[in-house]
Amino acid sequence: MSGTLSGLEEGRPALVALDxxxxxxxxDPETGQVFFPRRALAVDGSLRPCEPVDLPTEGTLHTWxxxxxDAYGQVDLPGGPRIQTRLAPGAHEIDARYRLEARRAxxxxxxxxxxxx
Numbered sequence: 880m881s882g883t884l885s886g887l888e889e890g891r892p893a894l895v896a897l898d899x900x901x902x903x904x905x906x907d908p909e910t911g912q913v914f915f916p917r918r919a920l921a922v923d924g925s926l927r928p929c930e931p932v933d934l935p936t937e938g939t940l941h942t943w944x945x946x947x948x949d950a951y952g953q954v955d956l957p958g959g960p961r962i963q964t965r966l967a968p969g970a971h972e973i974d975a976r977y978r979l980e981a982r983r984a985x986x987x988x989x990x991x992x993x994x995x996x
Contacts, residue, residue: 893917895991900981901936904959905929913959934959936979937996943971952977954993967994 893903894916904915907929912922915934921927935956943952943966950966954977967980972995981991 893989895979895981895989896933897981897983897989899936900979900991902934902956902962902979904932904934906932915956915960915962937976938962938993940966940971940973940975940977940993940995942973952993965992967992969995971995 895901896903902915903917904913905917905919906913907921907927909921909927910923913932913934914922914929917931918929921929935958938954938956938959941953941955941961943950945951950968950971951963952966952971953961953963955961966977976996977993978996979991980994981989984990
């Protein structure tokens with residue numbers, strides 16, 4: 880997946896690409912609505928194709944919670960959607976800036992999270 884925008888990883892839609900890390904989204908060319916994860920068609924039932932776009936890799940933490948030992952949050956991307964994501968370990972603060980981080984996992988998949996910027 881590294882360095883490509885194919886949107887597929889082992890037959891599943893890819894959410895993130897590497898080199899540099901980026902979120903794979905899409906935009907409805909008629910309405911300008913932005914989606915994550917990437918979608919092929921507009922949401923209004925028109926069957927209008929969406930355009931693949933790279934989304935911003937920094938956003939503002941809207942809310943967060945802890946489940947077990949992991950933290951999860953909703954990050955508002957500028958000009959884009961609010962996404963749900965895993966958060967890096969550490970202290971978290973609503974309205975703080977967070978940045979995407981990603982790496983290739985041992986199994987070849989892409990592991991990703993947001994860390995306070």
